[in-house]
Amino acid sequence: MQKRALICGAGISGLSAGICLKRLGWHVTVFEKDSELRTAGAGLNLWPNGVRVLKSLGLGAPYAEISCSLERYRTYSSTGEVVAIEDLRDWPERYGAYLSGVYRRDLSRMLLDALGSERIRFGHQLSEVEQDDQVVCRFTNGQVAEGDLLVGADGIGSIVRSAVFGQQSFTAAGLVRWRGLFDLCDVDVDPLSEAEVWGEDGHFGYLPIGHGKAYWFAAADGITHDPKAVVAHFAAWKGSPVPGLVAATDEATIIRSDLHDFVEPLSHWSKGRVTIAGDAAHPMLPGMAQGANQALEDIAALGTALAAHDDVEQALRTYEQTRMPQVAPVVRYSRSLFDFDDNHELTKSDRNPLFDRYDRIVERRGVPNQ
Template identity: 70%
Template sequence: MTKRAIICGAGIGGLATGICLSRAGWQVTIYEKDTEIRTAGAGLNLWPNGVRVLKELGLGSQYEEISCSLDYYKTYSSSGELVSIEDLRNWRERYGAALSGVYRRDLSRLLQGALENGSIRLGHEITAVERGDGVLCRFANGETAEGDLLIGADGIGSVVRTSVFGPQEFSAGGLVRWRGLFNLDDVDADPLAEVEVWGADGHLGYLPIGNGRAYWFAAAAGMANDTDEVLAHFSKWLGSPVPGLIAATDRSTVIRSELTDFTSPLKNWSRGRVTLVGDAAHPMLPGMAQGANQALEDVKALGNALASCEDVEKALVSYEQVRIAEVAPVVRFSRSLFDFDDQYGLTKSDSNPLFERYDRIVERRNG
């Protein structure tokens, strides 16, 4: 008998889950609340752990075509002093993949293209979940869907999560990140390097994302809400590469995102035949650039658990036990990188705090 999987949410995690399960013999339907697949944000930083999952899904060569593999990770002070250079050229052999940047929309299109036609249903906003021998989803348009497995990949405001586990408490603090796009030809920037620039009042990073494009991301304590004020703030970092890329930024691409995570992590992600992946399970601040990577690791672990156990409920328990333990330190350290008082104002004696934490958490499983 065909096993039916319902996935709510057509983001990176939901689409990748659909590919993974359909290739394992599941009949997959992905339900997305919007009438088109929208992709918030500009670029994505995929580290070796995330890229390896794409390779295991058979998408490695296609991903290389749309992304940019990086050879160096450079850190500057806001006055332009070079603090450190991390040489990443051996990562392909050492970890099986390079550090890379990709345009979020391009990755979304790649994942959509790997799914069977008709497997994505747009304009289906989930409103309720009913559990029994299987699962039943109710949608705002009046339709319902029944399946043997439900995966909530519906993001930080997950309706699936709330239906099963109730409302969660989110951290407060007014953390904000700004992002924008620019063309590499318009700036003096290394096309094979990701760069972080740290100052006493904030940080800005940027990286190539393929096809001659790059994106920047910025945050600071007390960051203003007005785009003009934000761009003016970072344009004052004279001596660093930042003013040049700010000047080259397409203003229409600049977006503001409020950042949050749980005050306390979920103790369980699964109940019966329902489970969660990605931000629905473990929203995290972008300090370690691991949001999409950890969602992809969820997909891999979920696929492994379902393949190794015929009993769906037992498989979901196994999945959450593995992933909750692995993702917890990533969430904690991602938040610690937004402790601005401790992280800003680097000198040459300092190492990049992102790499310190990546060494301790993610790289340990890359080997």
């Protein structure tokens, strides 16, 4: 008999879990609390590790269609000196894929098309989880669903996680990241390069995301609520490309996000027939731009474990044993880009440490050089 997977949440984790399990022959239902697909959130940096997972799910061609492959990564100081230019053109041979930028809205739609909209139940907010020889989900609209497996892909405030593992404590450092969208035709920058700009009072980055669009992400010392103050702050970074980019940004596209990760990582992700993935399992700061990439890697590992073990509980144990040690250092090193004092030191070097960290922690699963 076809096994039934219940997936809670239609973000990147939930949609990709649905596609993966459907390909393995499971009957999949994704439950999403919102009434439609969430499309907000500017762009996203997908690194080769995330793009390889999309390829393994048969989505290499549609992803190439909607995204932008990046050939260079420039690092500047806030006064415009070039710190480093990383040539990324050999990454497809080195890592199996390019570094890329994508509009979140386009990525969500691509994943939804691959899953099939008939597999999603919108307007289903999970409220309770029970399990014995099956898992049962109850929703606030009165609906009940039963399956052989529940994947909690319901983000940082996961109900699945708290139902199974209790409440977690989050870091509350008041960290905020700002993002805004602009059109490449309005600015004079390399359309195939991502860039980062380091200053003592902030951090700014931007990247193309396909179809002539680009977005910036920024953190500015002490500016936590006012988008106008963000624009004014970065307009002063004269000599660097930043003032031109904020001037080309429609203020209506500027969004702010509070950033949190766990005070202590979870000691398990799976219990019985229930597991968690993506931000539900390991929220991380965006310092390495790895949250969604790690979520995709979770789903690939979950799929491998479920393909290898008929017994669901054994598969979920294998999944967490594989992924927990891989994700932990990524969460730790993702914090460090928010230390602006470090940025000043970094401008004295001719390397951006992001690439060493990516290579050692993500690709080679080792410990980075400091």
